[in-house]
Structures are given as structure tokens and as C-alpha cells.
Amino acid sequence: MIDLSSALHLAASEATLAVGALVLLMVGAFAGDKSTRLVSLLSVLLLIAGAVIAITGPWGQAFNGAYVADPLAIYGKSVIYLSAAVAIILGDGWMRRTRIAKTEYPILIVLAAVGMGMMASSGDLISMYVGIELHSLALYVLAAFHRDDAKASEAGLKYFVLGALSSGLLLYGASLIYGFAGSMRFQDIAAFAVDNPGPGLIFGLVFLICGLAFKVSAAPFHMWTPDVYEGAPTPVVALFATAPKMAAMVLIARALEGGFGEAHAQWSQVLVAISLVSFAVGAFGGLAQKDIQRLLAYSSIANIGYALLGLAAGTSAGLQAMLIFMTLYVIDQIGFFAILLSLSRSGRPIRRIQDLAGLKKDRPLTAVALTVLSLSVLGMPPMSGFWAKYYVFGAAANAGLWIVAAIGLVASVVAFYYLRIIKLMWFDAPADEIATDKAPAEAQWIGWAAAAFSFPLVLGALAWLEPVTKAAAAGFGNG
Amino acid sequence: MLQGIAFYLLAATAVVSGLLVVTARNPVHSVLWLILAFFSAAGLFVLLGAEFLAMLLVVVYVGAVAVLFLFVVMMLDVDFLKLREGFARYLPLAIIIAGVLLVEMILVSVAVVQNGAAADAVLGAPRPDVSNVEAIGRVLYTDYVYFFQAAGIVLLIAMIGAITLTLRHKPHIKRQNIADQINRPAAKAMEVKTVQSGQGVSPEELL
Missing domain, CATH: 1.20.5 (Single alpha-helices involved in coiled-coils or other helix-helix interfaces)
Structure with missing residues (x-):
């Protein structure tokens, strides 16, 4: 038991973000929507500061083990905070162009980041649940942020109702686990599960996995994803596809490997089943889509399948593969959405895949960037998506899951819908002669930077990323 | 003995009223059954020696949440017949899922009976x-x-x-501003308009 000040010192990144968000809320409340730009800027700085504090902070456990600051949590948090900051930068300009800019947008993202940080470093069932609720409540509001748009309201409501349902599943599982193990802490649960992994504990575990699978939109719990991705404002979807996914994956790693390390055989098969269904839904569901954001939703379902496959391996290498995969995937997604945000025709954003036809004539550099990103998500060597899958399949094959890895390989070939984007951009004539509008600078540069990262910068970055993620995976539980 | 009778009475009431919440035709009746279910659950809490939680359940869930439900049900124009449209179509699937859940819950209950729940040991007897x-x-x-x-x-x-x-924020709403209202001179309080017969005054002129 450590005293409150050292506990707060451990949890300094969340505390900074929470207090900072309250201050910004006051700024927004008194200065009104005029201050949106200032609040956005300060929120970005706050998130960067949060990441720096997390990285430089000490390791350890606080609040009776409810809060764990170990390398895994710190790595997860830095990715989460930075991608949330990018979502604020992308959203700020977009919201002003759509005339729905409000100071609440950056503040809600910062508060969601607090929740995601809690998830990444949760050491027991309550902090897991409170973290999940904290970030998802902010995300429900963000999904419906464009409140005069019927589709956005529908997206927010759907996300809210299904999210509440999944929270119910999660809580039911958590209550069973507590009832049988007699403790909320993952460490104690793990110690208990060594001796007696009875049916009650496993039943609770399965419910817990179902609830968490909802949050990462893994099939067969993916029903909300396409509708929410289609309806919610594009920069908000850019957030959905990145930071919360990373937080939930780190949380799943924590809950399963930290709390049920000994029951690996039991949860591994559940994860394998979920990833197989996700591959299939993601690959085949995406083929028939006409809306770009719906397509990206199916793409995210498939990709979460790959990330879960890394975890299913249950080894340190699998955890490392998941971290690398999620990091590279987050950067790819940021690129996709930034480019999507930078494209509009006569003031209207591009929504249909068909609208990308003939982009090479209009915006050659953006077309190149989108091509690189598409090939990367498809998994073409030597783009970043290939390396992401390389690590995941390698870890899965080493853990004896090579059949699943082979199926995943086939599924990533089936998902050739990215090639359709490339064909449309380079070989098809545009439907009309209206050129795209002048691109907003921030979205365009972020998109190009992400594309440049996915090739060729990734080759250099991997040399650095690999030891860092390896240390993060190895330091798991060393808080 | 008395505790056992009270438990089974409250538990049976909770289960039956829970069932009626879903099956009642009239949504207002559903909410009323829900309130009964909350009350029975509060009684179960009292049996466990958690009287504070029981009071909270009554105050928060019956006093606030259920009343809010009643408001929503009565004030919103929700077509409940339409909501039930798919009921028969999805019934077979629902029965399968409910059956699987039932079997699993029986397994869990058997496990509790055989090994006991570890949480009991942690909490210990109430002091x-x-x-x-x-x-x-x-x-x-x-x-x-x-x-x-x-x-x-x-x-x-x-x-x-x-x-x-x-x-x-609606622009034309007149809000209370006490200083302005008190400082308003009598001359500005009223304006006499001569209205031509058969013409009237448009609302914009009055603002």
C-alpha cells in the first residue's frame, strides 16, 4: 500500500489530462465557441504532454493494484494519446468547415483519452469497466456530434444502445469472475485460476471476451461498426478507428494474459474463433460496399481479427506482434481518414468510392499517397501493412496456430477491395469534370506523412519499433 | 426459516415481475412491473444485510429511473406494436440462444453448489x-x-x-435580466400604437 501522493505520481498522465480537460472546459464555457481554435490547440499540447509524462514516469502499481504503470501500458498510452491528438487536429478544421465547431469536441476527446489511458493501465475489473465507460460515453456523444444530421444521430444512438448491451455482457462476466475468484484484481484472479479453473470462471471469461470484442468491433459483435462509421462525422471516425482500438487491444491483453494467463488454452480458442469470423466478415462484407467509410469499417473488422490472432498466440512474441500491428495499423488508418478529409468536391465531402474516379489527374500526389496506403492495408510487401501481418502470422505460426495464420493470409488476399480504389483512381475517367476543392493543409500533410511512413519510412522505423515493442511486451506485469 | 421464506417470496416476485416487464402489452404496465422488480431486489439486499444499498435501490431506481421511464413512455409517441414486429420472426433464434444460456447458467449454479463462491470467503460475516x-x-x-x-x-x-x-441558443428568447428590468424607465415600458382598423400589428413590429 503506497500513499496517495506517490499513487498520483504514478498516474500523473491521466491526472494531468483530467485536470487539463476541466480547465479547458472552463475556458470553453466562459469564452464560448469563439475559443474553439485555442482549446483545440491546447488540447493537442495537453495530449502530447500526457504522452511525455507517461513515457518519462515511473513504473509501479497504485490504488491497490487497480492502476498499473508498466511498459505495456506506457507504450499503449503514448500511441493512444498521440493518435487522439491527430484526431483533434483533423477534426478542428473539418468542424469549422462544416460549421459545427464547438469547444466540446477537443475536450471530449481529451476526456475519452483519460478513459483510454485507464483501460491501458487497468489492473482490476473495476478500473477496466470504469475506463471503458469513461471512453465510450465520450465516444457516443462524439458520434452524434453533428446533431442536425439524421445519420449522425442514428449512429450515436445505435452505438450507445449496443455499447450499453455489451457493457451489460461485460459486467455479467466480471461479476461471475469476481464471484468465483473472490477478487477483482487480475493478479489474484490469475493466482486463483491456476488451481481451479472451474466452469463458472470460464463462463465469466467468455462473457468478458464477448463484451470486449464488442468494443473492438470484432465479428460476430461488429453489427454497429458499418453504420456508426458511415453516420458519424469523418474526423470522429478517424478517432474511432485508432485510439480506442489500441486501448481495447491493450486491455484485452491485460485482462486475458494478466488475469487468465494459466487458462490460456481456454481463451485462446475463443480468440481464434473470433478472429476467423472477423477475417470472413471483413473480407467478404467489404466487397459490396459503395461508401468509403463503410468500406473502412469492414477493413477495421478484418484488421482487428489479425490483431486478436497475435494475442491468441498467448506468447510474448504474440503480444509484441499485436503491438506492432496496432501501431502500424493506426498510422495507416490516420492516413486513410486524413486523405478522405482532404478531398471534397464543390464543398461536399467525397463519400462514395465511385467519386474517387480519375483522382490522378486532379490530385496526383494524393492519389499516390492513397495508393500506397491501400497497398499497405492490403498487406503488399514492403509496405507497413505487410510487416504488421508478418509479425502477427509469425507469432501465430510459432505458437502452433499456423492453420489460422494460413486462413488469415487467404482472407487478406480476398480483401482485394483496396485494389478497386487504386483502379478507380488511376484508370477510370471521372464521372464529371468538376475538380476537387482546394485541400485543407493539415489533413493533406497528415495524409501524405502517413503514406510516407507506410513506405519507405517504415523500414527505418521498424528497426526502432521492434526493440521498443519487444521491451513493452516483455515488461508486461513488471509494474 | 423465516429468512428462507422471505428469500423465496422476494426472489419469486422478482423473477415473475421481471418476466411481466417483457411480456406486458401496455408499456405503462411494464414500467410498473419494473418498479415491483426493483422493490423485490431491494428486499433481497435487506436480507443480505445491505440495508443502505436497499434504500439506494429504492431511492435511485424506483424514485428516479422508473419515474423517468414512465415519463418517457407516456410522453413520447412510441409505436410499441411496431417495435414488436420482428418478435415472431426472431423467436426461434432467441429460444436457441436463451436455451444455451440456460444450460450454461445451470452449469454455473452447479459449480457454486459444489465448490461455493470464493467471494463469500472474502467478505466474511457482516459485522x-x-x-x-x-x-x-x-x-x-x-x-x-x-x-x-x-x-x-x-x-x-x-x-x-x-x-x-x-x-x-435561440436568438429571440427573452431571458431574465434583473438589472435591466429594474432600471427600465416607465416611458419605455409601454408603447401606444395606433392600429388602423382591419389591419392589425405584425409580431416583428412588436419586437
Whole structure:
């Protein structure tokens, strides 16, 4: 038991973000929507500061083990905070162009980041649940942020109702686990599960996995994803596809490997089943889509399948593969959405895949960037998506899951819908002669930077990323 | 003995009223059954020696949540017949899932009967010298301060969300401004307009 000040010192990144968000809320409340730009800027700085504090902070456990600051949590948090900051930068300009800019947008993202940080470093069932609720409540509001748009309201409501349902599943599982193990802490649960992994504990575990699978939109719990991705404002979807996914994956790693390390055989098969269904839904569901954001939703379902496959391996290498995969995937997604945000025709954003036809004539550099990103998500060597899958399949094959890895390989070939984007951009004539509008600078540069990262910068970055993620995976539980 | 009778009575009431919440035709009746279910659950809490939680359940769920439900059900024009449209179509699938869940729950119950639940051992017997409120108060700001503060942020987000999604600033609403109202001279309070017969005054002129 450590005293409150050292506990707060451990949890300094969340505390900074929470207090900072309250201050910004006051700024927004008194200065009104005029201050949106200032609040956005300060929120970005706050998130960067949060990441720096997390990285430089000490390791350890606080609040009776409810809060764990170990390398895994710190790595997860830095990715989460930075991608949330990018979502604020992308959203700020977009919201002003759509005339729905409000100071609440950056503040809600910062508060969601607090929740995601809690998830990444949760050491027991309550902090897991409170973290999940904290970030998802902010995300429900963000999904419906464009409140005069019927589709956005529908997206927010759907996300809210299904999210509440999944929270119910999660809580039911958590209550069973507590009832049988007699403790909320993952460490104690793990110690208990060594001796007696009875049916009650496993039943609770399965419910817990179902609830968490909802949050990462893994099939067969993916029903909300396409509708929410289609309806919610594009920069908000850019957030959905990145930071919360990373937080939930780190949380799943924590809950399963930290709390049920000994029951690996039991949860591994559940994860394998979920990833197989996700591959299939993601690959085949995406083929028939006409809306770009719906397509990206199916793409995210498939990709979460790959990330879960890394975890299913249950080894340190699998955890490392998941971290690398999620990091590279987050950067790819940021690129996709930034480019999507930078494209509009006569003031209207591009929504249909068909609208990308003939982009090479209009915006050659953006077309190149989108091509690189598409090939990367498809998994073409030597783009970043290939390396992401390389690590995941390698870890899965080493853990004896090579059949699943082979199926995943086939599924990533089936998902050739990215090639359709490339064909449309380079070989098809545009439907009309209206050129795209002048691109907003921030979205365009972020998109190009992400594309440049996915090739060729990734080759250099991997040399650095690999030891860092390896240390993060190895330091798991060393808080 | 008496406790056993009370338990089975309350448990049976909770289950039956829970069933009626879903099956009642009239949504207002559903809410009333829900209130009964909450009351029975509160009774179960009392049996466990958690009288503070029982009171909270009554105050919060019956007093606030259920009444809010009643308002929503009565004030919103929700077509409940339409909501039930798919009921027969999805019934077979629902029965399969419910059957699987039932089997699993029986397995869990059997496990509890055989091994007991570990949480019982942790909690131990209730101590008569410490009241519920005191026991919660001792840990709420010490052991559980992290969760308590985080739950506070959750509520803050809910408030921000409700305001963001629903508050609209309407330009023509006249708000109370006490200083202005008191300082208004009598000459400005009233304006006499001569209205031509058969013409009237448009609202814009009055503003």
C-alpha cells in the first residue's frame, strides 16, 4: 500500500489530462465557441504532454493494484494519446468547415483519452469497466456530434444502445469472475485460476471476451461498426478507428494474459474463433460496399481479427506482434481518414468510392499517397501493412496456430477491395469534370506523412519499433 | 426459516415481475412491473444485510429511473406494436440462444453448489458493530478513491454530452435580466400604437 501522493505520481498522465480537460472546459464555457481554435490547440499540447509524462514516469502499481504503470501500458498510452491528438487536429478544421465547431469536441476527446489511458493501465475489473465507460460515453456523444444530421444521430444512438448491451455482457462476466475468484484484481484472479479453473470462471471469461470484442468491433459483435462509421462525422471516425482500438487491444491483453494467463488454452480458442469470423466478415462484407467509410469499417473488422490472432498466440512474441500491428495499423488508418478529409468536391465531402474516379489527374500526389496506403492495408510487401501481418502470422505460426495464420493470409488476399480504389483512381475517367476543392493543409500533410511512413519510412522505423515493442511486451506485469 | 421464506417470496416476485416487464402489452404496465422488480431486489439486499444499498435501490431506481421511464413512455409517441414486429420472426433464434444460456447458467449454479463462491470467503460475516454507511464511507475515499474520481468524470462527460447534444441558443428568447428590468424607465415600458382598423400589428413590429 503506497500513499496517495506517490499513487498520483504514478498516474500523473491521466491526472494531468483530467485536470487539463476541466480547465479547458472552463475556458470553453466562459469564452464560448469563439475559443474553439485555442482549446483545440491546447488540447493537442495537453495530449502530447500526457504522452511525455507517461513515457518519462515511473513504473509501479497504485490504488491497490487497480492502476498499473508498466511498459505495456506506457507504450499503449503514448500511441493512444498521440493518435487522439491527430484526431483533434483533423477534426478542428473539418468542424469549422462544416460549421459545427464547438469547444466540446477537443475536450471530449481529451476526456475519452483519460478513459483510454485507464483501460491501458487497468489492473482490476473495476478500473477496466470504469475506463471503458469513461471512453465510450465520450465516444457516443462524439458520434452524434453533428446533431442536425439524421445519420449522425442514428449512429450515436445505435452505438450507445449496443455499447450499453455489451457493457451489460461485460459486467455479467466480471461479476461471475469476481464471484468465483473472490477478487477483482487480475493478479489474484490469475493466482486463483491456476488451481481451479472451474466452469463458472470460464463462463465469466467468455462473457468478458464477448463484451470486449464488442468494443473492438470484432465479428460476430461488429453489427454497429458499418453504420456508426458511415453516420458519424469523418474526423470522429478517424478517432474511432485508432485510439480506442489500441486501448481495447491493450486491455484485452491485460485482462486475458494478466488475469487468465494459466487458462490460456481456454481463451485462446475463443480468440481464434473470433478472429476467423472477423477475417470472413471483413473480407467478404467489404466487397459490396459503395461508401468509403463503410468500406473502412469492414477493413477495421478484418484488421482487428489479425490483431486478436497475435494475442491468441498467448506468447510474448504474440503480444509484441499485436503491438506492432496496432501501431502500424493506426498510422495507416490516420492516413486513410486524413486523405478522405482532404478531398471534397464543390464543398461536399467525397463519400462514395465511385467519386474517387480519375483522382490522378486532379490530385496526383494524393492519389499516390492513397495508393500506397491501400497497398499497405492490403498487406503488399514492403509496405507497413505487410510487416504488421508478418509479425502477427509469425507469432501465430510459432505458437502452433499456423492453420489460422494460413486462413488469415487467404482472407487478406480476398480483401482485394483496396485494389478497386487504386483502379478507380488511376484508370477510370471521372464521372464529371468538376475538380476537387482546394485541400485543407493539415489533413493533406497528415495524409501524405502517413503514406510516407507506410513506405519507405517504415523500414527505418521498424528497426526502432521492434526493440521498443519487444521491451513493452516483455515488461508486461513488471509494474 | 423465516429468512428462507422471505428469500423465496422476494426472489419469486422478482423473477415473475421481471418476466411481466417483457411480456406486458401496455408499456405503462411494464414500467410498473419494473418498479415491483426493483422493490423485490431491494428486499433481497435487506436480507443480505445491505440495508443502505436497499434504500439506494429504492431511492435511485424506483424514485428516479422508473419515474423517468414512465415519463418517457407516456410522453413520447412510441409505436410499441411496431417495435414488436420482428418478435415472431426472431423467436426461434432467441429460444436457441436463451436455451444455451440456460444450460450454461445451470452449469454455473452447479459449480457454486459444489465448490461455493470464493467471494463469500472474502467478505466474511457482516459485522454488527459497523453500519453499512460507515463501512462504505471507510473505503470510498481511501481504497476506492481512484474509481470514485473516475466515476465522477464519467458523470461529467454525461453532462457535457447532454448539453452538447441538446442545448440550442435561440436568438429571440427573452431571458431574465434583473438589472435591466429594474432600471427600465416607465416611458419605455409601454408603447401606444395606433392600429388602423382591419389591419392589425405584425409580431416583428412588436419586437
